Amino acid sequence: EEVDFIVVGGGSGGSVVASRLSEVAHWQVALIEAGGPEPTENQVPAMYLNHHGPSNINWDFKLDPQTSACLGYKGGCCHWPRGET
Known part of the structure; x- marks a missing residue:
């Protein structure tokens, strides 16, 4: 077409x-x-954490180390989950 x-x-x-x-x-x-069909889990708010971290729908960007934020994260780098959701 x-x-x-x-x-x-x-x-x-x-x-x-x-x-x-x-x-x-x-x-x-x-x-x-980008990506395939939306997973069924995206329709269930309680299953959000199943997609927290690198995956085919979350490109798991990391910010530059911060001096006044994200201090509890390894290396002081916040995770910025973005991508196909």
Whole structure:
């Protein structure tokens, strides 16, 4: 199938761009996002901690060492869970 626009990244910006483009009835828009289907566990708030740490949906970014925050973390580096959720 052919499309008129391919939007890469379904974050807050990509989703809005794809939505606005799709308002033109004769335009075909594809929104591409990293990862596979959303796991069922994402629908159950109590299972949040199952995805806390590196995984295929959490890229587990680490911040630079801090002098006044995250002092309880190894090396003083906060974890910044982001990615496909």
